[in-house]
Every structure is written in C-alpha cells, then in structure tokens.
Amino acid sequence: MRSNNENLSSGISVFAAVVDAGTFVAASEQMGMSPPGVSRAIARLEKRLKIRLFNRTTRAVSLTEEGRRFYEQVMPHLRGMEEAAAAAAGDAAAVRGKLRINLDPVSSRLILGPRLDELMDAHPDLELEFIARDQLGDLIVDGFDLALRFGEPRSSSLIARKLLDTAIVTVAAPSYLARWGRPLQPQDLGRGTHRCLEFRQPDTGKPYPWEFHRKRKKLTVETNGRLTVNDPSALLNACLAGFGIAQMLMLGAEPFIREGRLINLFPDWPDERFPLYAYHPSRHHIPARTRVFLDFIVALTRENR
Numbered sequence: 001m002r003s004n005n006e007n008l009s010s011g012i013s014v015f016a017a018v019v020d021a022g023t024f025v026a027a028s029e030q031m032g033m034s035p036p037g038v039s040r041a042i043a044r045l046e047k048r049l050k051i052r053l054f055n056r057t058t059r060a061v062s063l064t065e066e067g068r069r070f071y072e073q074v075m076p077h078l079r080g081m082e083e084a085a086a087a088a089a090g091d092a093a094a095v096r097g098k099l100r101i102n103l104d105p106v107s108s109r110l111i112l113g114p115r116l117d118e119l120m121d122a123h124p125d126l127e128l129e130f131i132a133r134d135q136l137g138d139l140i141v142d143g144f145d146l147a148l149r150f151g152e153p154r155s156s157s158l159i160a161r162k163l164l165d166t167a168i169v170t171v172a173a174p175s176y177l178a179r180w181g182r183p184l185q186p187q188d189l190g191r192g193t194h195r196c197l198e199f200r201q202p203d204t205g206k207p208y209p210w211e212f213h214r215k216r217k218k219l220t221v222e223t224n225g226r227l228t229v230n231d232p233s234a235l236l237n238a239c240l241a242g243f244g245i246a247q248m249l250m251l252g253a254e255p256f257i258r259e260g261r262l263i264n265l266f267p268d269w270p271d272e273r274f275p276l277y278a279y280h281p282s283r284h285h286i287p288a289r290t291r292v293f294l295d296f297i298v299a300l301t302r303e304n305r
Contacts, residue, residue, distance in 0.1 A: 010041065011041050011042070011044055011045030011048065012045065012074055013031070014027065014031060014033070014038055014041040014042060014045070015041075015042060015045055015053060015070075015071075015074075016071075016074075016075065017030050017031050017038075018038065018042065018054070018061060019063065019071055019140075019143065020143055022061070022143070023061060024038045024039055024042075024061065042054065049070065051064075051066040051067070051070070052064050052066065052067070053066065053067035053070065054067055062141065063140070063141050068138070068140055068141055071140050072140055072157065072281060075140075075281070095123040095125065095126050095288045095289050095292045096123075096125035096126060096288075096289065097125070097126070097127065097287075097289055098127040098128075098129060099126065099127065099128050099129070099145050099146065099289045099290060099293055100129045100131065100143055100144045100145050100146075101128065101129065101130050101131070101144065101145065101146045101147065101148065101293070102131055102133055102136065102137070102139065102142070102144045102146070102147035102148070102149075102279075103130055103131065103132050103133070103147070103148050103149075104132070104133070104134065104148070104149045104150055104151075104202060105132050105134075105230070105231050105232055105233075106150045106232045106249065106252075107148040107149065107150055107276060108130065108132050111130070111148070111297070111300070115296075115300055116128075119292075119293070119296045123289075123292060126289055126292070128293075131144070134202035134230065135202060135203070136149055136279070139158060139279065139280070139281055140281060145280065145287070145289075145290055146278060146279065146280050146290055146293065146294070147278070147279040147280070148163075148276065148277070148278055148279075148297065149276070149277055149279065150249075150274055150275065150276050150277075151203075151274070151275065151277075152275060153277050153279070157281075158279045158280065158281060159279065159280050159281070160277045160278070160279050161277060161278045161279075161280075161294070162275055162276070162277055163275075163276045163277065163278055163297060163298060163301045164251075164275065164276050164301040164302075165273040165274065165275050165276075166249045166250050166251040166273065166274055166275075166276070167249075167250040167270060167271075167272065167273060167274075168211075168247055168248070168249065168250070168272040168273070168274055169247070169248065169249075169250050169253050169257070169264050169266075170186070170189075170210075170212075170245060170246070170247050170264070170265045170266050170269075171239060171245070171246055171247075171248065171253055171256075171257065171262040171263060171264055171265060172239065172242075172244070172245045172246070172262065172263055172265060173239060173240055173241065173242040173261065173262060173263070174242075174260070174261075174263060175241075175242035176195075176239075176242040176243070176244065176245065177263060179242070180193075180194060180195070181193075182263075182265065183245070183265060185266075186210075186212045186219055186221050186266060186269065187219075187221060189210065189221050189223050189245065190221040190222050190223060190224075192224075194244075194245055195225065195226070195227075195243065195244035195245065196210070196223035196224075196225035196244055196245050196246075197225055197227055197228075197229070197235055197238055197239060197243065197244040197245065197246040198223070198225040198227065198228040198229070199228070199229060199230070199232075199235055199246070199247070199248075200228055200229065200230040202230070207225070207228055208247070210222075210223050210247060211272055212266065212269040212272065213269060213270075213271040213272040213273075214268065214269045214270070214271055215271060219269075225244065227243070227244065232248065232249075232252060235248060236248065236252065236253075236256075239262065240256065240261060240262065245265065249274060276301065278294060278297060280294075
C-alpha cells in the first residue's frame with residue numbers, strides 16, 4: 001500500500017500535469033494514465049488539502065484562486081526536486097524541455113533574430129514557444145514560464161528583472177520630410193501641419209502620449225494623429241514609407257537612422273527612456289532552461305544598449 005506521502009507526491013505531479021496540459025484528458029496522455037485516474041488523483045489531492053483546485057467544465061478546467069496560490073507555492077519545490085533528480089543522474093547541466101514565453105509585440109522583434117539560432121544550436125533539446133500578447137495576464141494560470149515586456153512593472157507577486165532602458169526617438173523618412181518639411185521643434189507636431197503615427201498602449205487601448213525629455217524638462221504635445229497601430233512592424237513600415245512621423249524605440253530605429261532611411265528629428269531631446277523587464281514566478285529553483293534563456297536575453301540586450 002502506498003504511503004500518504006507517496007500519494008501526495010503523486011497527486012501533486014498529476015496536478016502540475018493538468019495545469020501544464022490544460023485539460024484532464026491531455027494530462028492523462030502526458031502522464032500515461034486514464035482520464036478517470038487523473039480525476040481521482042485530483043479529487044484525492046483536493047480532499048487532502050481541503051480546497052478546490054480547479055473549476056471544471058465539460059470542455060476545460062481552470063485554476064481556482066486557491067489552486068493558483070497552491071501552484072505558485074508548490075511548483076518551485078517540484079521543479080527543484082526534478083532538477084535534484086537530474087543532478088543525481090549526472091544530468092544537471094542539461095537544458096531540455098519546452099519553455100513558454102509571453103512577449104509583447106515590441107520585444108518579439110528584439111528576440112526573433114539571428115542570435116536565436118545560436119541558442120537553439122547550443123541546446124538541441126530545448127523547445128521554445130513564443131506567444132505574443134498585448135497583456136501580461138496571469139503567467140501561472142496561462143502556463144507561461146517567463147514573460148518579456150516593455151514598460152514599468154505593476155504590483156505583482158512575479159519576480160521582475162530589469163534588462164535595459166532604451167531611448168525614445170522621434171523619426172521620419174527623408175521622403176516624408178521632402179514633401180511636408182522638417183519640424184523645427186516638438187511643438188510643431190501639435191499644430192496640424194504634420195502627420196503623426198500613433199501607437200496604441202496595450203493596457204489602456206489609447207495612443208501613447210508624445211513626450212519629449214531633456215534633463216529635467218518634460219514636454220507633452222497633443223498630436224491627434226489619424227493613423228493608429230498596435231504593431232511595431234506596422235509603425236516602422238508606415239514611417240519608412242513616408243506616411244508620417246513616429247515615436248519609436250531607439251533599439252529598433254537605430255539601424256535605419258544609421259543607414260539614413262530614418263531621420264532623428266529632435267536629437268536635442270534625448271532623455272526619454274523606456275524599460276524592458278523579464279518576469280518569472282519565483283527566484284528559487286529556476287529551471288535550467290529558464291536560466292539559459294534569461295542569460296541569452298541579458299547578453300542580447302547588452303549588445304543593444
């Protein structure tokens with residue numbers, strides 16, 4: 001007969017599989033169990049803990065608030081046991097398995113480049129799944145291991161690690177300036193004589209304000225642009241095509257400025273910054289695949305400072 005501790009450990013493993021897989025049926029396939037066996041294991045665990053872990057429907061399951069807190073508390077320990085077992089087997093340095101990463105549309109352009117090939121070549125057993133989302137959401141409930149987001153972090157139980165600050169620049173294509181003229185100061189953008197391309201904030205749905213910073217001085221200009229986008233590639237392409245003036249990250253604009261395809265209109269207003277953060281659920285027992293990817297992002301962002 002299995003001991004209570006063995007039953008608890010088994011139940012926690014099944015619980016983690018259901019969270020990762022999203023349904024009891026998918027978890028049963030992952031664990032090599034029958035769906036009723038998975039259901040019974042969860043029921044025993046809920047009885048042992050005296051809480052309900054999942055909200056169940058005919059199509060899917062989702063964590064209750066108590067279940068989410070339990071997952072946050074138990075998963076670092078479970079991952080730690082997995083890594084300890086791997087270390088005992090001489091496999092401590094192995095980087096393997098799937099890493100699910102929540103990205104905002106801006107940070108995806110930073111990562112999906114030639115350096116990613118080097119990471120994948122160095123770790124052939126590592127799988128990456130990038131999901132671009134406007135909202136950070138709930139990493140635990142949504143099954144993410146890591147998130148990369150531009151902007152200041154909000155209050156959260158997540159660990160937030162600042163990776164970089166990049167400048168905000170106001171740019172236009174030479175073709176736009178040839179047709180409409182070059183604004184001499186930021187205030188010129190608010191007088192209705194220029195086309196300004198707006199970029200929508202993920203959290204509010206409203207366009208980012210046009211700000212200009214120089215040391216301690218801050219200037220905000222009402223631009224009232226007629227074209228609003230929420231994809232950085234669309235903003236860049238519209239600006240390169242000469243459709244209008246845009247504010248964007250120096251991180252993405254710098255090569256085009258260097259090639260002369262974009263002009264930095266106000267280099268004397270250089271001090272607005274926008275941060276990039278990495279988020280993950282716990283600072284303890286971070287899986288090897290997460291550590292390796294974080295190291296990759298840190299090295300990548302240092303190159304782009």
